[in-house]
Amino acid sequence: MRVGVVTFPGSNCDADAQRAIDGVDGLRAVRLWHGDADLAGVDAVVLPGGFSWGDYLRPGAIARVAPIVQELRRFADAGGPVLGICNGFQILCEAGLLPGALQPNRDGRFRCMDVWVKAEGRACAWLPPLSRPLRLPIAHAHGAWTAPEPELQACEDRGQLVLRYVTATGERADAANPNGSARDVAGVCNAAGNVLGLMPHPERAVHADLGSTDGLHLLTALLGRSA
Amino acid sequence: MRPDDAQLAAHKLSRADYELAAARVGRDLSWPELGVLSVLWSEHCSYRSSKHLLARLPRDGAHVLVGAGENAGAIDIGEGLALVFKIESHNHPSYIEPHQGAATGLGGILRDVFTMGARPLVALDSLRFGAPEHPRTRHLLRGVVGGIARYGNCFGVPTVGGELAFHPSYDGNCLVNVFAAGYARHERLMRGVASGVGNPVIYLGARTGRDGIHGATMASASFDDDAAKQRPAVQIGDPFHEKLLLEACLELIAAGLVVGLQDMGAAGLTSSSVEMAARAGHGLELWLDAVPTREPDLDPYELLLSESQERMLLVTLPQDAAAAIALAERWGLEAVVVGQVLAEPRWRCTWYGEDVCDLPVALLTDEVPPRVGPASAPAASPSLTEEPPCADPSADLLRLVAQLDHADKRWITEQYDHQVGASTVARPGGDAAVLRVPDTAIHLAFTLDGSARHVVLNPKRGAAGLVAEAARNLACVGARAIGATDGLNLGSPEQAEVRWQLAQVIEGLREASLALKIPFVSGNVSLYNQTSGRAIAPTPIVGLVGKVDGPWRGVRRAFGRAGLQVALLGAPGSHGVGGSAWLAQALGRDVGPVPAVDLDAEQRLYDALIPLISAGIVQVAHDLSDGGLALALAECCLPDSHHPLMGLTGALPAVTGGLAARLFGEDHGRALIAYAPERHDAVLDGINGVPLALIGRTGGERLALDGALDVSLAQLHELWSRALPRFADAAAPQEPR
Numbered sequence: 001m002r003v004g005v006v007t008f009p010g011s012n013c014d015a016d017a018q019r020a021i022d023g024v025d026g027l028r029a030v031r032l033w034h035g036d037a038d039l040a041g042v043d044a045v046v047l048p049g050g051f052s053w054g055d056y057l058r059p060g061a062i063a064r065v066a067p068i069v070q071e072l073r074r075f076a077d078a079g080g081p082v083l084g085i086c087n088g089f090q091i092l093c094e095a096g097l098l099p100g101a102l103q104p105n106r107d108g109r110f111r112c113m114d115v116w117v118k119a120e121g122r123a124c125a126w127l128p129p130l131s132r133p134l135r136l137p138i139a140h141a142h143g144a145w146t147a148p149e150p151e152l153q154a155c156e157d158r159g160q161l162v163l164r165y166v167t168a169t170g171e172r173a174d175a176a177n178p179n180g181s182a183r184d185v186a187g188v189c190n191a192a193g194n195v196l197g198l199m200p201h202p203e204r205a206v207h208a209d210l211g212s213t214d215g216l217h218l219l220t221a222l223l224g225r226s227a
Numbered sequence: 228m229r230p231d232d233a234q235l236a237a238h239k240l241s242r243a244d245y246e247l248a249a250a251r252v253g254r255d256l257s258w259p260e261l262g263v264l265s266v267l268w269s270e271h272c273s274y275r276s277s278k279h280l281l282a283r284l285p286r287d288g289a290h291v292l293v294g295a296g297e298n299a300g301a302i303d304i305g306e307g308l309a310l311v312f313k314i315e316s317h318n319h320p321s322y323i324e325p326h327q328g329a330a331t332g333l334g335g336i337l338r339d340v341f342t343m344g345a346r347p348l349v350a351l352d353s354l355r356f357g358a359p360e361h362p363r364t365r366h367l368l369r370g371v372v373g374g375i376a377r378y379g380n381c382f383g384v385p386t387v388g389g390e391l392a393f394h395p396s397y398d399g400n401c402l403v404n405v406f407a408a409g410y411a412r413h414e415r416l417m418r419g420v421a422s423g424v425g426n427p428v429i430y431l432g433a434r435t436g437r438d439g440i441h442g443a444t445m446a447s448a449s450f451d452d453d454a455a456k457q458r459p460a461v462q463i464g465d466p467f468h469e470k471l472l473l474e475a476c477l478e479l480i481a482a483g484l485v486v487g488l489q490d491m492g493a494a495g496l497t498s499s500s501v502e503m504a505a506r507a508g509h510g511l512e513l514w515l516d517a518v519p520t521r522e523p524d525l526d527p528y529e530l531l532l533s534e535s536q537e538r539m540l541l542v543t544l545p546q547d548a549a550a551a552i553a554l555a556e557r558w559g560l561e562a563v564v565v566g567q568v569l570a571e572p573r574w575r576c577t578w579y580g581e582d583v584c585d586l587p588v589a590l591l592t593d594e595v596p597p598r599v600g601p602a603s604a605p606a607a608s609p610s611l612t613e614e615p616p617c618a619d620p621s622a623d624l625l626r627l628v629a630q631l632d633h634a635d636k637r638w639i640t641e642q643y644d645h646q647v648g649a650s651t652v653a654r655p656g657g658d659a660a661v662l663r664v665p666d667t668a669i670h671l672a673f674t675l676d677g678s679a680r681h682v683v684l685n686p687k688r689g690a691a692g693l694v695a696e697a698a699r700n701l702a703c704v705g706a707r708a709i710g711a712t713d714g715l716n717l718g719s720p721e722q723a724e725v726r727w728q729l730a731q732v733i734e735g736l737r738e739a740s741l742a743l744k745i746p747f748v749s750g751n752v753s754l755y756n757q758t759s760g761r762a763i764a765p766t767p768i769v770g771l772v773g774k775v776d777g778p779w780r781g782v783r784r785a786f787g788r789a790g791l792q793v794a795l796l797g798a799p800g801s802h803g804v805g806g807s808a809w810l811a812q813a814l815g816r817d818v819g820p821v822p823a824v825d826l827d828a829e830q831r832l833y834d835a836l837i838p839l840i841s842a843g844i845v846q847v848a849h850d851l852s853d854g855g856l857a858l859a860l861a862e863c864c865l866p867d868s869h870h871p872l873m874g875l876t877g878a879l880p881a882v883t884g885g886l887a888a889r890l891f892g893e894d895h896g897r898a899l900i901a902y903a904p905e906r907h908d909a910v911l912d913g914i915n916g917v918p919l920a921l922i923g924r925t926g927g928e929r930l931a932l933d934g935a936l937d938v939s940l941a942q943l944h945e946l947w948s949r950a951l952p953r954f955a956d957a958a959a960p961q962e963p964r
Contacts, residue, residue: 009467009470009471009558009559010381010467010470010471012381012382012383012470012647013383013647013649015665016647016648016649019649019665019666020649049647050383051380051381051383051466051467051470053467054381054465054466054467054468055381055467056467109376109641109642110376110377110380110641110642110643110644111641111642112380112640112641112642112643112644112645112646113641113868114868137646139380139644139646139647141380201646201649203649204646204647204649206649209652209663209779209781210646210649210651210652211654211868211869
């Protein structure tokens, strides 16, 4: 299965995503360029983390008009699996491919640390709920996902709030939420379930030496989607 | 034109300097030439006060690929790869405008690394501020950390560690030293040369504005009370532009389009072009009217002296210029031919066809007159006459742990993306950070260390001890030091005492470097760190790179598990409390004598410890330094990202000496280790004659050394983890002056 990894000016987790994807049996990363309106026939697309266009204006606000994002829109509408990580999540929200928006962290600062998240929404076809929480790194300043109350509730009702920050033992708790996101959301999918955005970085949790291998679960889930 | 005294003073040049240059050229200098002379003869660019002393530092070693003279040093790390690394200071800009000052310091050192063709792998920072109660300290801390975070995070380099220290000697002059390292294949290492007569010189990157004019000259003068007026001399950084520049430069090199590459750092266009010409033994011509500008009316003087950030100078073959420019434009970067390489070793600038500068290259490089003068030792540093009582060591330890120098640094390290690159295997908070070089089995360890206390009391011994301590940090993660870089921060070299300090510091570094066989492949000197006549404590910062011996086993600083055997490796006692953090805390000032450094014993410690770690026998290792055995034990009890708080019950090694010295003395050559008790025989087999003293077993909720120390872990953790956030986030921020 070929997974496209898009490089925007300022992407800085594109090479990490490529290595992580290439490390999963059955997946192969293909590098894509923001200026090309062409997905090179890939089976899935990853928008990696970083600071596209320096986060100027708002994170993701300039990337959403890149030629490749217009092509990505068609791909997603046709049911193609799309994963946005961190800045990729921000781009997907700005592009309207995912609901809600990502606001500055509640303490106003960038935070780099490990968090625990639990996969629990029903809507994302390729993210089966796991019984145990996953340990994943975060690194962001704008990670507080939010949406107007009716939309929030609708997302909740449809099972689109697929990843939430929890404690190491899997309970919801204010202290477990690193950025103040609504309803402890760490990841959201679209109503159709094929587009997923998450703030944690699975590509940084693919080897025991890095402190966790739970990122592999998420990336491997892409494979299930293609089956 | 013939400058008057006021004009010379504004350019920090003496009349003698000027006459020497004018005589060499055979005429008076033009106004732009005067500006150029001012920056290139400044201490910051020319090292005129320190060059002869720096020559004493050992530069060669088995692994060295590129020593001094290039943008950064390079060492061989195996698998056909080179590691390029260097340290850079941005002290004065950070004091004036902490966010941008620190950010552009990091930007500058990253460019030094990738201008040599290396992809940045890691950054570390050494931050030294005045006393916590000084009115500017909190503002500076917040600004500097925010600036490094913004620049490093956006650029995409993990900032994985360093050091944080507070000392009243930095009240009027904080120190911000940034280290960066990058990797490249040997054959892709690039040099900053302008070779090939007639080759085009291409300007690449951000447009030139008026920011940072005379930054290098500012960095070569002492502060007075009006430092804020120099704010226009501070540059503004754009990490996004720098990231584009990085990718474009590495692609240009990979495509074989580059003859020479040089970043524009201090003294911008001037020093980059002069250095490139000097290295090639050629000359260079710049057409200043072709330089892209941000504002319409910059004159040649401003164009030459601007320190606008994120700019590079590139030399290509004539037939490659168009392809190079097209590649840059794909990354959204501006690239323009602004000159050419000349055969004659002259540095010439034209402005709409007219010569505005025409100087011999050597006048701006090799011929800078050294500034030497007599050195004299200051009055003897204070030495201990009567040791203060050590009546309540547990309370003393809790106070030490709550000092900002020793407290948990997560308030800082969580603001830095220390995991981008997915290579960080030992995170901030341990003895050294460890990263795996992508797509290899190579694990490298990095540490950045300074010491105000030991060095100010005894510069030579303190500097030698610094290298030993840094190498010990590396040994504690199972790595052998293979290269060093030095950042020397001192007061004005126009003072005889500072000249003495500089010479002594360099001798100390030299002694340790020779004994431990660690070459200094790059470095930086920052002088004139003084305000209103008061110099900072001499502060060498040493950055060491080590290579992990064998496979990475995940050795750590935190005990994190019950039932481990804890032991002290190295001399079990300490000669005294001179120079220690405990003594400074008890007396409120620095008092010696500083502990001696036995470099042979130090080497024996590394040789015993590293194999025990790489064999997986020792699971926890932590060096003894600030705060001695007591603080080291406390730090091992404290948690890390993956290991919980863990107690210890045991006893102090039975050696002679006072309780204070045994607990808090800062003798070198010692490290704590912990291992599974059943591995004790294997440990004994491996220590090779290095003394081993058993201390106790991990477990429980107290750190208890029979009769000597008894503290609650909860209290220890509370004080340690809350101190820095409580200070940095205090509700009523102190206002900058």
